[in-house]
Amino acid sequence: MKPRFIGIGGQRCGTAWIYNCLDEHPELCLPQKELNFFVHDEKYTQGNSWYENQFGSCKSYALAGEMSSLYLYDDQAPDRIYHFDPNLLLIASIRNPAERTYSAYLNGIAAGEIPKELIFESALQQYPDLLEKSLYAPGLTRYKSYFGSKLLVVIYEELVANPEKSFTQIYEHLEVDPTFIPSMARVEVNVGRRPKSTWVDQQFNNAGDLARALNLRQLLRWAKKIGIVSKLREMNTQSSTETLSSETRKMLNDYFMKDIEELSNIVKKPLTSLWLKET
8 A cells, every 4th residue: 555644753853642643543544653664775675565565454544654753854765755656745843953952862861872971961962963853954945845835844842732733733734534633632752751661662662563563453542542552651751850951052042043043934933932932
């Protein structure tokens, strides 16, 4: 089956939350998150038939799609996706870049990818990817040039403030029933959360992928609807009170200023006033 929509990222911008709420919609079907077909050459060289086979369990649904948060950052992905299907509907999500950077740092520590004794400011020097993946304008500009209005950009802060309204807009963009309210609309997934055990957290993800592969989507949706999934994740989540210092926040805001100004023009929204109010 050929997908009709793709979520392109960015990372730590609510993509897991959006994925779960799309996966709940009765008209939509998504395989495992992070297929990353268009950025991993070892997958891409297997051809479109391999990619379309990943949606084999979606034949009884109105629309199939996927979400891979690396797509936003890859230079080749927009062209590859366009040549696969120029009529695909795309969804991107972006977030205050300073907050995204810090969230990625905390997630890196939780995953064991960044030493826990390494303070944030030092991590920025040793892991430049933390900053680079918070620069959204280059990627969105590339996708806009290929897909125009077929690209919907979701602002994470607006999603948090009014999830029902935001998910209605997403469903309208995908041309499915916009009145559906997902049970996880007010359950943020992964954004800023720090799992007590990354192994246990990965098993949750693996279990979901297995349920989709075995065509047990209705069982998975039932578990989400009655709160089993969110409760299990909550039990494996540790509270985090760390915040950015005012000095570090100002440094990051200055660093991201130009990108935010470009983004404001791309999405036609005053992101400078939304994201730089604490400068």
